[in-house]
Amino acid sequence: MTQSENTQNIPPSHVVGIGTSAGGLEALQEFFGNLPSDTGATYIVVQHLSPDYKSMMSELLTKHTDMPIFEVSDSITIEANAIYLMPPRKNMLITEGKLLLSDQMPDRLPHLSIDVFLRSLAEDQQHKAIGIILSGTGTDGTRGIRAMKEAGGLVVVQKPDSAKFDGMPTNAYQTGLADMVLLPSEMGKSLVDFINHPSIKGDAPVSSFTASDGDSKVLEDIFDILKKQSSINFAQYKSSTVSRRIERRLGINQLKTLDAYLRLLTESPREVSILSKELLINVTRFFRDDEAFDKLTTVAVHKILTSGNGKDPIRLWIAGCSSGEEAYSIAILFDEAKEKYQIDRRVKIFATDVDEDAIAEASTGVYAAEIVQDISKSRLNRYFEPTGNAYVVSAKLRKMVIFAQHNMIEDPPFSNINLLSCRNALIYFQQNAQQKVFLSFYFALQQYGYLFLGNSESLGDMAVHFDTVDERTRIFQKVSAARLPLKQPSSLKQNITTPVVSTSSTTNTHQSRMVINNKYNTVMERLIEHYAPDCVVLNDSFDAVHVYGDMTPYTKGLGRGKVSLNIKDMICDDLAIAVSTALYRSEKNEEDVFYSDVACTLDGVPSFIDLAVFMVKQSEHQSSPRSYILQFIVHEQGDVVRKSPKSITFDGGEQSLQRIHDLEQELVKKQEHLQVTIEELETTNEELQSANEELMSSNEELQSTNEELQSVNEELYTVNSEYQEKISQLTEANMDLDNVINSTDLGIIFLDENLTIRKYTPHSANYINLRTSDIGRPIHHISHELDYSDFLTQIGNVSTKGEIVEQDILTKAGQTALLRMAPYAVSDDISSTAQHGVLITITNISRLKFVENALVQAQEQFKTLLINRSKRLHHRIEVNQHVTVMVVDDDAVDRLRVQRYFKESEDRSYTIVEAKTLEEAIELADRMKVDVCLLDYQLGANTAEDFVKAMKIKNIDTPIILLSGQKESVMDKTFLSNEIIDVISKDELSKPLLVRSIDYVLERKEIKDIVQRFEVSER
CATH class of the missing domain: 3.40.50.150 (Vaccinia Virus protein VP39)
Structure with missing residues (x-):
């Protein structure tokens, strides 16, 4: 079919892209065969087609759908309720509702035409796009559904085990992006339900719900549930994104309100997980763009x-x-x-x-x-x-x-x-x-x-x-160096150009921020600058973290390479020994160290300074972090030098010798410790080698054993599979048997060879006083409601002798029951002398007996009726000596004619009442007893059918003879067969015919009364 043959030109509500390859014909036939032709959507089929093969897809699908099928031509405009088939050797895109074709590149394989189309469909239709992946080989379509998911479209995948070739469905399913995984025959109904859902059609979008306080509270509850499951606050996501995703889930789950969806989330952790994944939108690819x-x-x-x-x-x-x-x-x-x-x-x-x-x-x-x-x-x-x-x-x-x-x-x-x-x-x-x-x-x-x-x-x-x-x-x-707080209270357009100054390293960021925020920081800095000597604060690794005063005279300039903040790398050479010795002593002895008269060169002038190291612990805990304050005190001319009681006059040579001695002692201890460690490692290595050899030997044995176990495991797996099948069949048969037994009105009791109760049906408790706790108890411990003194004796005979007992008995309530006892044995040899179990069945046959007696009585009555058949007419006349007849006819001539016939009758007397209209007839029938009603079919604007309906509403049961000049072909056959006993044409009316019809009606009424009395007595 060509596009011009279809003149509807209706835009689609949704566009469905269907990707399929090998085995796709059967799937497409099942899909379209179960899809209505008026869904309002457009269906575009993309296949892998051989360039030399003329596709017969259109002809094959026509048998399964009423929708028109088109082969795509370039720039064709899609319409609703239509199917479009992509031609071979082409790639296809969709843009603004038009399908665009391009030639496939022959040197680029494979041709992923499904991916190409689905990606363009997602970009063009966004949330109105639906992607379906059916049977086929390879991975084509997998990337396309990723784009579909990102755009908010619906993704449907054929169940892989139902596909003739499961490559494409399996790869699509493994992405975890499928909204529905269905059989092709199930997809049609699910798509229709989804497309017609109010939130999907736009009749009741979720985005409009947020305007009400109630729905806002529901959304807050939904966000709380999601946050508990994923620790993510989705309330910070755009409302349009969240609303669109929730709308899709409402449509997929066929729910109408947010309250209903909230209940589903509360009851279904799986739905919470799905919605969370939907909102996260984990769609990406390598070198995207x-x-x-x-x-x-x-x-x-x-x-x-x-x-x-x-x-x-x-x-x-x-x-x-x-x-x-x-x-x-x-x-x-x-x-x-x-x-x-x-x-x-x-x-x-x-x-x-x-x-x-x-x-x-x-x-x-x-x-x-x-x-x-x-x-x-x-x-x-x-x-x-x-x-x-x-x-x-x-x-x-x-x-x-x-x-x-x-x-x-x-x-x-x-x-x-x-x-x-x-x-x-x-x-x-x-x-x-x-x-x-x-x-x-x-x-x-x-x-x-x-x-x-x-x-x-x-x-x-x-x-x-x-x-x-x-x-x-x-x-x-x-490009900016401004320090912006992580929580900016106002507009960021304000360009902050003054950075916060910090003299500490990044390792003490928290402490520096505390100092900066202290309102007395400026005062403290001023006091330290005026009264404190030049000093530097070191961490426990001797790295400089804060400087007070001018440290330039005591430190080197920056050299090439990586910058180091360690004081040993920064200090001048002539102060290096004194500083390192003082820090070592302070660290080792955990005390303050004071050196006086340390010789050095300051600004090219030989000088003497005092050196102090103060150790500061963050807390009293032994392992708490330590800091060191290294202080340099210069002797100014005229100053009175105050020395600490612990002060030591620094002798470079003596301190150098002492430092060398300490290092030598420490080195000896390290060498001894290293030697012990080496010996322990050698011993451990030997043990490990020995253990390794044992493990290798054990490994070989385990490998041999593993092979044997593998062989045994395969055999066991085969046997287990067979047993699983048998167990499944046995379970199914047992369930069938239990359902049959429990659904019948039979009382069944199973006794083992010791005459203890194995199982019983609920109905048997009507005759034997059984409870669930009686399983395993002997039968003679249980009382019964049977008027049968040989009950236990007969059970013993059946068990020991293999007899079968069947007889009618009475219960103490007067009901009749059929009792049957038969031997029950595991083996086929029921007749052996061994003791058997017993199967007891008790059936209530009271109704059967009653019906049997009633049939006998009815047979006798019919015999009597046959014998006295010649007297029936006379009897009926005697019983119905006087008959009241109501004539309902709007024609006065017809009414007089009927009266004349009744007056001429000599067998019985008749009382005639007349009615001209339907209302008058209903009033008479409701007021007096009428034996027979002679009814004309046409009563003015009403008919006999209207009369019968009105009589039923009044609950008046009067036999009716239709006396009409109308042909039966114009009347309702159901009305004639169910409501009218006899029909007499006015053209054929005569006295004998009228009397015979009256007799027939009265006979029918008599039989009906007999049947009703019989049914009442039966109940």
Whole structure:
């Protein structure tokens, strides 16, 4: 069929893309065979077709659907309730409701036409897109449904075990993105329910619910449930994103209100997990947007590798890494750049995501074979290792990347980052959350570090702190050195240019912030500057953390290479011995040390200074951190030098000798300790070698045993499978038997060979006073309601002699029952002399007996009726000597004619009452007793059928003879057969015919009265 033949031109409510390959014909026939033709959606079938094969799909599908089927031509406009088939040798896209065709490249294999179309469908239709994956081989369609999921569309996958070829359904299912996994025959109903759901159609969107306080409270409860399950506050996500995802789940679960969905979340942890995954939108791929990654390589990667001193590790942060593809992509870029520019510098990548499952998947580094479409062959061979139907990231890349669970909104950020990539995640956050995340990113980045965002993301108020490197690919560089608090209360447009000054190192950031916030900090600094001598505060590693005064005369200038803050590397050479000796003594003896008259050269002038080391512990605990204050006191001319009682006059030679002696003693102890350690290691090594030999021998034995166990295990597995099948059959048969027994009115009791109760049916408790606790008790311990004194004796005879007893008995309540006893044995030899179990069945036959007696009586009555048949007419006349007849007819001539016939009758007398209308007839019948009603079919505007309905409403049961001039063909046959006893045509009316009809009606009435009396007596 061509498009021009269809003139409806109705736009579709949804567009359904169906991807299939080998074995797809059967699946498509089942799908369309169970799909209504008026769903309002468009169905586009994308197949792998041979270029030399003329497809017969249109003709084959026509037998299974009423929808028109078109073969796609370029730029065709899709319509609702229609099927479109992609032609061979083509790739197909959809744009603004039009299907566009392009030739496949013959040198590019495989042709993933399903992926190509589904990705364009997701981009064009967004949440109105539906993707279906049916039978086929390979992985085509898997990448397409990822794009479908990201756009908010619905993903449906055929159950893999129902597919003729399960490659495509299996790969699609393993992504975890399928909303529905169904048989093709089940998909039609599910799609119709989904498309017609109010929230999906737009009749009652969730986004409108948020306007009411009640629904806002429900959404808050939903967010609380999600936060308990995933520790993520989804209230910080954009309401449109959250609403759209909830709408989809309402449609899939066929729920109408948020309250109903909240109840489902409360009862179903699985639904909570699904909704959480839906909101996280873990969709990504390698080198997503090739242009952006090429530009990143050009403008940023080389500059980052050569930044700083060229030796410090490069730190990268991939925020929102999902399943890890982007992190490994950036790792590949940096590894290639290192090799290209011959740069030997460590690159450490921190890849984080809030989704724990995504991080676990990324850590494994295993990806499906479909990544060949995203990664070049050279990169694939270099950085990935094939394993089965998947690829594993090489150890080289995996060492570069550290994966961790991290919430970028709430958790503290990383620091000193050279490149931060966060692509297509911020677009889902609310404005406040975005602002908070950008503050964290700003804090994490070094000055002149790079920020890599997604195509739809912008810096907003933070733009003043960044330069735009490339607007199109969203690459920015941090240029501001301002210190911004992580929680910014007001607009970030205010460019803060005055940084907070800190004299301490990063190891004491917390303490420095406390000092900065102290309102007396300025006063304290002034007092120290005026009264305290020059000094430096050291940590327990002797690194300088804070300086007071001028330390220039006592320290060296900065040299080449890495800068060290250790005091031993900073101190002047002529003070080195004194300082190191004093610090060593203070550390060893845990006391303050005072040296006086230490010779040194200050500003080129020989001088003497005093040196003091004070040890400061953070607490009284032995292992608490220590700090050291190294103080230099210069002797000014005219000063009176106050020496400490502990002060020692420094003798360089003596102190050097003492220091050498201490170092020698310490070295001897270290050598002795090292020798002991070596001997212990040698002994341990010998023991380990011996143990290793024993383990190797044991391993060989275990391998041999393992092979034997493996063989036995295979045999046991086979036997177990057979037993499982037998057990399944036995369980099913046992359930069938239990259901049959429990559904009958039979009382059945099973006794074992010791005449103890094994099992019984609930109905048997009506005759034997049994309870559940009586299982295992002897039968003679249980009382019964049977009027049968030989009950226990007969049970014994059946058990020992193998007899079968069957007889009618009475219960103490007067009911009749059929009692049957038969031997019950496991073996087939019932007749042996061994003692058997007994099967007792008791059946209530009271009704059967009653019916049997009633049938006998009825037979006698019918015999009497046959004998007296000749007297029936006379009897009937005697019984019905006087008959009241109501004539209902609007024709006066017909009424007079009927009266004349009755007056001429000599067998009985008749009382005639007349009615002209339906209302008058109903009133007469309700007021007086009428034996027979002669009824005309047409009564003015009413008919005889109206009369009968009115009589039923009044609950008046009067036999009716239809006396009409109408033909029976115009009357309702059901009315004639069910409501009318006899019909007489006015044209054929005569006295004999009228009297005979009256007799027939009265006879029918008499038989009916007899039957009713019989039924009453039976009850």
